[in-house]
Amino acid sequence: MADFETDYLIVGAGAVGLAFADTLLDEDPDCHITFVDKHARPGGHWNDAYSFVALHQPSATYGVNSMAFPSEQIDTHGPNKGLFALASGAEVLAYFEKVMNMRLLPSGRVAYHHLSEFRGRDSDGVARMRKILSGEESSIRVRRKLVDATFYQTSVPSTHTRNFSEGEGVRVVPPGALPELWKRPDGLPEHYVILGAGKTAMDTAVWLIEAGVDPDAISWVRPRESWLWNRLYTQPGEDFIETVMRFQVGMFDAAIGAADGDEMMELMGEGGFFLRIDPEVRPEMCHYATISQGEIDILRRITRVIRKGRVKSVELGKLHFEDATVEVPQGSLCVDCTARAVPFEASKESGPLFRGDRIVLQPLHTPLVTFSAALTAFIEANFDSDEEKNALGAPGPLTDTPATFPYAQMVNMMNRGIWAQNPKISAWLAKSRLDLASRTIAKLIAEGSPKIAALQQVRDKIGEGMPALVRLGMQAKAIHEAA
Template sequence: MADMETDYLIVGAGAVGLAFADTLVAEDPDCTVTIVDRHAKPGGHWNDAYGFVALHQPSANYGVNSLAFPNEHIDTHGPNKGLFALASGSEVLAYFETVMSARLLPTGRVTYLPSHDFGGMDEDRRATVRPLFSGEEKTIKVRRKLVDATFYQTSVPSTHKRQFEVADGVDIAPPGGLLELWKRAEQPEHFVILGAGKTAMDTGVWLIENGVAPENISWVRPRESWLWNRKYTQPGADNLETSMSMQIAILEAAGQAQDGAELMRILGEQGYYLRIDESVEPEMFHFATISQGEVDILRKIENVIRMGRVTAIAPGKLVFAAGEAEVPRASLFIDCTASAVPLDVRRSKRPIFDGDTITLQPLHVPVVTFSAALAAFLETAFETDEEKNRFAMPGPLTDSPATFPYAQLVTMMNRGAWAQSPEIGKYLSQSRLDFGGPTLARLIAEGSPKLAVLGKFQQAIARHMPDLIRLGMQAKALHEQS
């Protein structure tokens, strides 16, 4: 006999699991939900992130549907000047604690089990969970479905396993360790950033903004990356034409490009995508968003080491497969090599709705909280897995410019299917997580002239969707081979 019963068991109390739960309890007033997570507080990987982490995009379309972020405003100074401010990591954690304590638990239909391990589910639909600190195993009878909100296996520097050797005497820390440097009697003479992703970029900006001279920073960048220009991801009616111009540009560039790399190159020349070093062709695209101001700061770091991935570190020395590079012996190495989503997970996919299991994956790449909330709506609005999956093609978190058109194609195909459903259309018009839904609904009701940009978008769809399909299928084959 089970210790507990629930309709839905959600594994993971991070952004994805909470976004799903929030919409589920709103759309199905009779269901019960149990959420289990290893962390002691809601928020998933945000609990482990470095202290100066912030959202890469405006918070207007992040989190859960039922609760907006507080204090949304335009930055008046700094590298993000003129754009919507980015919520800090502490603000995000506070937000998710409020979601749990003020939105979900007060329904009386949500049970939260923090600091618990999920041990799987047997043939009788009994799930096993184990408290991390007591070891007293519990069983939960799942009446409807298991919801896997951990598919992304999100990794952060403080929790990932290093893929290189570190010799004795090496001064090394994750990015979060930078906030502890004030406790040292002597500060490092030199800093070496390891990694080419957004965490490494955040670290470079933090160091320079906190007074480290760019010449005292070395940066190991195995690959250059294309980055979304945050200017074109701003929400609201006043930014509609600007944001839609990027979608139109992607379609028009598809008509000119022979492959994903050329597509990204064209968009980069138009300013929709940015790169730090314009003399190097980017080989990576992980959907990171950045401002031109941040790029300008990062370009001040000229000691860039391009020898691939580090295999070992010794005092004053970096070892690579193809050779070695020297750095000052009194260097602090900052490990930013964690991949937010492992490559094998980026390649894998499974049906979102599959019998008694829901596996949350991107439906609009890479907007994961919106995708999770929409999956919850589909679960409540349609009867069969076939109906639900018709609107829920899993989108890939692709790795490179060459494979990016595959993600863009899946997103546009999903949105095209949603546009044919009155039920989904009504939901999107009220969903704060949908980038354009409520804004467009309001402008349509007002008969606003700002809607003229939608006509241009429809023309671009009609003319260039075959081109995007061509590039997308080419990219799909590359993505599945990588």
């Protein structure tokens, strides 16, 4: 006999698991949900992130469907000026604690086992759980489904294993250590070396410069340059709806005019929809990091950029690469930003979302992970067979490069086409705070707003450009699957 029983056992109480549970509570009023999570608090990897981390996307389109962030106003200063606010890491954690403690647990239909490890299921389907601090083991009988909310395997600097070696006396720290430097006023670095080219490295560079560090006192190891989503085109609400639609038209224009994914990204870059730090270097990476022009302007102030590939080892005054050694000041502090936010090994688990007695949460619209999880819960509660559910949305691929970018966009648009034809899903999208534009479009249509005229331009452009996007998408799919 099991120690506990539940209808849905969710492994992982991060953003994705919470978004799924939040929607499922509303859509299935009879179900019981249990969380098993290793962290001491809800919020997943946000518990481990560096202190100055913030959302890359507007807070207004992140989190769970039922609860807004406390402040979803327009920023009036800083590099994000004029755009919707980005919640800080502390604000995100406080938000998810509120979701758990004021929304989920008070329902009486949610159980939450924190600091607990999921240990798999027995042959009879009973799940095993172990308390991390005590080692106590218990069992959970799952009446309906196991929900895997760990697909993304999000990695952050404080928890990942470094893939380079360090010589004696070298100072290497994660970004989270930087705000503590004030405690050692006599040992402040004379020079900083940022290792890594992703959004964590960009956040670190912006933080250092805004903290007063001279850009000339920063060396930046960037193995690959990246295309970055211009945050201007990810804004929710009526004031930005025409801008969002302009992005859609621009994407299809780029697909029509491109021979491959790289050229499609170049064309979108020329249109300002995607940005890059160095306009003279062609990006080889595209991980959906979102950034403002203000941040780009700050990052361009760093001119000591090292492009020799990934660091293999670090010694006092030297960085060793595969085929080169680069000297840096002896007293440099190396900041390790090499963790990959989403390890692309996660793709090995990719496949149907609905798998009998198991649901594997994956992106239905890349890269909107909480929206995808909430929509998956809606589909679970409102449709019957796995065959029917899986036909309502294919998982989007975790692509890595401009060459494979069209594959994800093709899947996004195909899924959107399916949802537009389904009355249940269309009605849900029209009310969802997590979807970028659907709720705003529904409101403007109801009001007869002149702004909705741009919607017909998007529809016309989709009809014209979808064959081109499919052509590029299938080409990119072959590249992605061969990698």
